[in-house]
Amino acid sequence: MAPGVRAAVGEFRPDVLVADQQAVAGGLVAERLGLVWATSATTTAGFTSLSGLPEVDAWIAGRIGELRRRIGDPRSTADPRLSDRLVLAFSTEALAGPVPPGGGQVRFVGPSLTARPATGDFPWHRLDPRTPTVLITLGTANAEVAPRFLAACAQAVRGRPDRAQAVIVDPTGTVPEFADRVLVRPHVPQLAVLERCDAVICHGGHNTVCEALWHGLPLVVAPIRDDQPAVAAQVTDAGAGVRVRFNRATADVLGTALDTVLHEPGCREAAGRVRASFRAAGGAAAAAAHLEALAAGAK
DSSP, X not given: OHHHHHHHXXXXXXSEEEEXXXXXXHHHHHHHHTOEEEEEESOGGGGXXXXXXXXXXXXXXXXXXXXXXXXXXXXXXXXXXXXXXXXXXXXXXXXXXXXXXXXTTEEEOOOOOOOOOOOSOOOGXXXXXXXXXXXXXXXXXXXXXXXXXXXXXXXXXXXXXXXXXXXXXXXXXXXXXXXTTEEEESOOOHHHHHTTOSEEEEOOOHHHHHHHHHXXXXXXXXXXXTTHHHHHHHHHHTTSEEEOXXXXXXXXXXXXXXXXXXXXXXXXXXXXXXXXXXXXXXXXXXXXXXXXXXXXXXX
16 A cells, blocks of 8 residues: 555645555655645544553554554654544544543544435335334444344344334345335445434444434444444443344344333433534534645645
8 A cells, every 4th residue: 555655645745645544554654755644533443542452552563563664754653543633533522532641633523424326216115104213234344244133133123013113234135024014125325214213223333323323313232343342332431322242132132222222211312412513513524624724734
């Protein structure tokens, strides 16, 4: 990646380089070339060290050190995942919690959501407007572990006649539909579906969580890997949902969690507070304004 970044910098000669939080080559190339740079943080889970896992922290530091010697400035000690000038966090403190000490460069701008093309083939008529609707999804990268969990979710919904109906996203095609109670699709127009939902069951992926909370929907989160446990902790710490263990989530466990987020007001009220903070944060326009200010100071 580093050669491509260097070539792009040479061609465009930017005032500011914006690097994805996971693309450390951006920050390392910027420091070697003396460029002002900013981080676009795809998840707020990485704002602190992996607390309680010092071996992992040491391993990450070692790998970054090796990369820095090859493509960065060997004299630097900064974290190339998080710019010391500007970090654009697509969340808010209402969900992510306060910025840790030394994080004065973090700017919470909330989710950056835009309209998406309509698919035109979603069977909206299958949803009963009188029954609470739950979106159940494990995102785009968990298909291999999805069937058992999604089947348990379907069973939990079936056990609540007239109290819940579900839209299940199942790219594997292994979960059967059940009359009008459980609608299974390989993909859905997620933002449009969320507008008609009352709750979400998901894996704790940052995008899905933020899109649900943008609509003020409480969540049942079952994290699987990567940053998902940290994002799930943010949801529960904010009071906006219930966490279950993915590998041990039975229909009974999921049903109890679903009853909580659908029928107890605390989770919905907390989700509403996060929703309000998201919509006040400014999104893409706020992010652009922060970048313009950084660029103006770099000239």
